[in-house]
Amino acid sequence: xxxxxxxxxxxxTLIQKVTQALKSSGIPIDGFYTxxxxxxxxxxxxxxxxxxxxxxPLSRVSSDSSTSRREYRVGQYVVDLVSFExxxxxMLRNVNHGSDAEKKICVIDEIGKMExxxxxFIQAVRQTLTGSETVVLGTIxxxxxxxxxxxxxxxxxxxxxxxxxx
Numbered sequence: 001x002x003x004x005x006x007x008x009x010x011x012x013t014l015i016q017k018v019t020q021a022l023k024s025s026g027i028p029i030d031g032f033y034t035x036x037x038x039x040x041x042x043x044x045x046x047x048x049x050x051x052x053x054x055x056x057p058l059s060r061v062s063s064d065s066s067t068s069r070r071e072y073r074v075g076q077y078v079v080d081l082v083s084f085e086x087x088x089x090x091m092l093r094n095v096n097h098g099s100d101a102e103k104k105i106c107v108i109d110e111i112g113k114m115e116x117x118x119x120x121f122i123q124a125v126r127q128t129l130t131g132s133e134t135v136v137l138g139t140i141x142x143x144x145x146x147x148x149x150x151x152x153x154x155x156x157x158x159x160x161x162x163x164x165x166x
Contacts, residue, residue, distance in 0.1 A: 001162045002139045011139040015109045031107025048087045056083040072117040079114045092124040108138035
């Protein structure tokens with residue numbers, strides 16, 4: 001896993017370059033990464049992009065400061081949990097239940113506050129990490145404030161190597 005305390009240091013860029021190198025080597029790989037969405041030079045949200053080329057919103061800036069009961073927020077961003085789960089969960093299930101016996105690589109960029117609103121995602125990540133046929137290449141944040149349970153669980157696993165980037 002790749003970890004960083006700061007935004008914008010290149011975790012996703014690093015993941016994308018490694019992914020391209022693995023793909024071009026013919027190694028079976030699937031997964032997703034998150035990408036900034038910008039309008040007029042201003043970040044307005046994040047998209048989820050699967051390695052198979054599907055894309056959908058993960059979050060968008062909300063101008064409305066009121067919070068409805070079914071709304072998931074991180075700072076100024078409202079998380080589109082339905083879109084996220086529709087893109088990511090089928091891919092993770094496919095990785096976890098694939099019929100071929102060869103080792104696979106699963107890219108998970110990232111496991112952070114927005115993604116962790118999904119209990120189904122948490123369960124799928126745990127299942128992916130315990131799958132003996134899957135190697136996970138992912139990104140996690142360094143906690144600022146309250147630790148994120150799944151992130152700390154991943155960080156403390158004996159079969160996980162964390163690389164901090166700055």
